[in-house]
Amino acid sequence: MPLVRISLRKGRSIAERRAIADGIHRAMVATIDVPAADRFQVTTEHDENALVFDANYLSIARSEGFVMIQITLRRGRTPDKKRALYRAIVENLAAAPGVRPQDIFVSLVENEPVDWSFGDGVAQYSPG
Amino acid sequence: MPLVRISLRKGRSIAERRAIADGIHRAMVATIDVPAADRFQVTTEHDENALVFDANYLSIARSEGFVMIQITLRRGRTPDKKRALYRAIVENLAAAPGVRPQDIFVSLVENEPVDWSFGDGVAQYSPG
């Protein structure tokens, strides 16, 4: 269910981009009860004029390796699960492909079970 | 009002992409009380490394023809209207350009009337 949008600066290899998407997905499976098969992600690449980030907001030193992640998911994960998700994403992406923890930005947007259709024109989480 | 983001694999013709956008819009007009002139859509194309989807989540067999649709809209449509919207999108896109029902993924995000400005710097749905 989560719909994950990943925005990166241009220049990463396919393997790096794949590792980023994989690491985010594994973090969601490990921390917020997302089934392993529930994977829907879009990665986009942008030049320096198009992906803009502050290099020091909240005293976090960001680099060209910046990774912006926006996740839309069903309402209901506890604050502690969300915090665990952020930690797991940072750990996974530090391990592969080697993203600096300071460069990982995450924003969540929540909706309801009836707000999802996975195919066939049915609201599978709230079929009515 | 709805802001519609459509994400596709690369390779569809302009006519196919246009038919997808048209079919989604007509479904919204028919089922969730969107005025015909209230149309704002962005379609993006992605290679196989960039648009990732599970080929079988919830036992729905997805193909390269996968269409990911995210719609931001004002809060308030009933669950039944949302379900009717999913059915209508699938019916319309099956008719033209011939998208398989299994390949149509939809996610909704809701906000409030004051969260929209359609031009001129005014919140037209909540002008205050």
Next chain:
Amino acid sequence: MPLVRISLRKGRSIAERRAIADGIHRAMVATIDVPAADRFQVTTEHDENALVFDANYLSIARSEGFVMIQITLRRGRTPDKKRALYRAIVENLAAAPGVRPQDIFVSLVENEPVDWSFGDGVAQYSPG
């Protein structure tokens, strides 16, 4: 904190795109209490088949200079602050790079403090 997505038709110069992003950011700083350093933006360009907008919805005459802005931000700005934001965006972009007020479309999506991580795997606005 706000995550800003800006969608434009192709054809604007880098300077124009930068002025649009700058003007939106300054409007947020001036009207809705966003720190100057809290800047995270993605701008994408699209051809006429990919960025679709109605040319007259709500009797607002839109042109090829259309600018679609979607802002995800923490819940809590008052309706009056949101209205001030729309006005400020229009004023700033009219001044530079000269966007017509009718061409500026804005949609807001709200979330909660715990829904943001600015780096290091921490929910800085709700560290727990």
